[in-house]
Amino acid sequence: xGPVTAGVLQLLALVGALALxxxxxxxxxxRVYSSKRHLRVEKWIYRGTxxxxxxxxxxxxxxxxxxAFSAAGVLFLYLLQRLQGVLPGSLHFASVDPAQSFNTAxxxxxxxxxxxYYGEQTMGHVxxxxxxxxxxxxxxxxxMAVAIALVRGFARSxxxxxxxxxxxxxxxxxxxxxxxxxxxxxVLVARGALQNFSGIHGVGQFTGGSQQFNGGAVASQEAIKExxxxxxGYFNANSAHPFENPTPFTxxxxxFLILVIPFSLTxxxxxxxxxxxxxxxxxxxxxxxxxxxxxxxxxxxxxxxxPALQAxxxxxxxxxxxxxxxxxxxxxxSTTLTSTGAVDSFHSSFTGLGGGITLLGxxxxxxxxxxxxxxxxxMLVMAVIAVFIAGLxxxxxxxxxxxxxxxxxxxxxxxxxLVTPALVLVFTAASxxxxxxxxxxLNPGAHGFSEVLYAFTSASNNNGSAFAGLNANTxxxxxxxxxxxxxxxxxxxxxxxALAGSLAAQRPVPVSAGTLRTEKPLFTGLLVGAVLIxxxxxxxxxxxxxxxxxxxx
Numbered sequence: 277x278g279p280v281t282a283g284v285l286q287l288l289a290l291v292g293a294l295a296l297x298x299x300x301x302x303x304x305x306x307r308v309y310s311s312k313r314h315l316r317v318e319k320w321i322y323r324g325t326x327x328x329x330x331x332x333x334x335x336x337x338x339x340x341x342x343x344a345f346s347a348a349g350v351l352f353l354y355l356l357q358r359l360q361g362v363l364p365g366s367l368h369f370a371s372v373d374p375a376q377s378f379n380t381a382x383x384x385x386x387x388x389x390x391x392x393y394y395g396e397q398t399m400g401h402v403x404x405x406x407x408x409x410x411x412x413x414x415x416x417x418x419x420m421a422v423a424i425a426l427v428r429g430f431a432r433s434x435x436x437x438x439x440x441x442x443x444x445x446x447x448x449x450x451x452x453x454x455x456x457x458x459x460x461x462x463v464l465v466a467r468g469a470l471q472n473f474s475g476i477h478g479v480g481q482f483t484g485g486s487q488q489f490n491g492g493a494v495a496s497q498e499a500i501k502e503x504x505x506x507x508x509g510y511f512n513a514n515s516a517h518p519f520e521n522p523t524p525f526t527x528x529x530x531x532f533l534i535l536v537i538p539f540s541l542t543x544x545x546x547x548x549x550x551x552x553x554x555x556x557x558x559x560x561x562x563x564x565x566x567x568x569x570x571x572x573x574x575x576x577x578x579x580x581x582x583p584a585l586q587a588x589x590x591x592x593x594x595x596x597x598x599x600x601x602x603x604x605x606x607x608x609x610s611t612t613l614t615s616t617g618a619v620d621s622f623h624s625s626f627t628g629l630g631g632g633i634t635l636l637g638x639x640x641x642x643x644x645x646x647x648x649x650x651x652x653x654x655m656l657v658m659a660v661i662a663v664f665i666a667g668l669x670x671x672x673x674x675x676x677x678x679x680x681x682x683x684x685x686x687x688x689x690x691x692x693x694l695v696t697p698a699l700v701l702v703f704t705a706a707s708x709x710x711x712x713x714x715x716x717x718l719n720p721g722a723h724g725f726s727e728v729l730y731a732f733t734s735a736s737n738n739n740g741s742a743f744a745g746l747n748a749n750t751x752x753x754x755x756x757x758x759x760x761x762x763x764x765x766x767x768x769x770x771x772x773x774a775l776a777g778s779l780a781a782q783r784p785v786p787v788s789a790g791t792l793r794t795e796k797p798l799f800t801g802l803l804v805g806a807v808l809i810x811x812x813x814x815x816x817x818x819x820x821x822x823x824x825x826x827x828x829x
Contacts, residue, residue, distance in 0.1 A: 553795035632823025
């Protein structure tokens with residue numbers, strides 16, 4: 277079997293598995309967030325925290341809950357790292373320095389999981405399990421809660437209430453993420469992933485030194501790392517490490533885990549707004565972009581330009597031979613079109629155009645299918661933009677799901693779209709203009725620029741992957757990427773929840789002959805075009821200076 281055929285078969289198997297679970301998982305999540313019943317363990321949590329889970333919240337109250345919980349998470353994780361040197365079970369690792377503690381705490385709380393350190397040489401068992409793994413669950417649950425609040429904004433009328441943040445947070449963690457992650461962890465252990473709390477082991481002497489490796493609760497963290505679109509690896513090599521991702525089967529399983537909740541949330545959206553066809557329209561948009569990017573990535577990486585690539589059969593530099601170009605291409609597209617950031621190959625070693633595809637996937641806003649929760653609310657904001665464009669063409673006040681899209685809604689949607697590009701481009705320009713940040717670049721020219729552009733694109737979009745040629749463990753990059761992660765996560769949430777509150781306060785307008793049918797293929801095409809054109813106009817100059825210049829050289 278040739279490598280191209282193997283890659284296509286893996287893609288078909290993945291699509292089949294996602295299609296198989298789409299309806300049951302999506303419908304189940306809709307029931308979770310619509311249920312009036314609380315599980316016993318949930319009642320214990322509410323009683324212990326003093327929360328009333330049945331109190332309805334306005335968008336401002338919901339936002340206060342999101343920000344307060346996230347701020348507490350940043351503080352706790354920062355202190356845990358600073359105290360690591362005196363904590364038991366830390367493998368004798370020293371406390372993490374302040375700049376890196378800040379960067380890592382922000383990174384995991386914002387669901388970015390950007391890592392400017394070697395995991396196996398920096399973080400002990402306590403920080404990994406009590407700190408990083410816990411944030412993998414709750415940061416994903418926060419994203420899902422915000423998405424559900426926006427869905428309720430479309431589904432409800434005349435109230436302005438969006439549900440209860442604390443209830444949504446607990447249910448997302450207890451009823452969705454924990455059970456799915458537990459099953460995935462067992463499968464990973466069965467297929468060879470590591471799961472223990474052993475110390476540091478030496479494996480023999482080699483020329484110039486010895487080889488050592490850590491034990492750890494790797495499989496359990498790997499499961500939620502992918503399922504929650506987190507991406508932070510237990511080891512520096514991330515999902516290219518055999519302890520995290522041992523076989524081609526586990527590689528395909530991890531891609532499945534990355535995509536399964538974001539794609540299935542479109543079904544949840546359709547069920548909760550009372551029209552599953554609306555959910556299918558959003559799903560079709562996401563799937564079209566994802567499949568198109570996978571096809572482009574495979575084409576660029578299988579193209580045999582130059583004697584080295586022809587001898588290898590494809591662009592094998594930086595790829596794991598266990599997974600091949602096909603598996604690596606699907607993984608790279610899936611991890612950058614979502615907010616995962618996990619890697620099973622070296623993105624910096626992809627072809628110039630292949631690296632550009634990973635960049636563009638993040639620049640789209642990671643909405644195809646996007647992160648857990650963040651992908652759905654990002655695509656729904658783009659849907660608001662698309663119906664506004666359609667309304668301009670026919671001279672009619674735009675509507676989406678029975679709600680009028682007026683000046684307030686458009687201002688909020690526009691602000692959402694502008695935040696992330698502003699962060700990416702301003703921080704990249706500053707890093708290229710100042711003398712010191714340029715010293716972190718491993719490569720000169722277009723590829724070096726791409727390293728910096730990738731870093732801030734990844735941080736601002738809460739992705740977490742890197743070109744890895746950039747030395748990001750400096751005060752400048754730890755501070756600026758930390759700020760980019762914070763602002764890139766929470767400013768968009770402010771606009772999303774404000775939009776949700778505005779929509780929930782409206783009364784639905786009746787469907788008329790001039791209403792745009794947003795469940796039809798025509799709207800799917802309009803939405804795909806809006807996503808690509810808006811992103812292209814925003815980022816094309818920066819892409820032309822980096823990956824496009826390198827790819828066309």
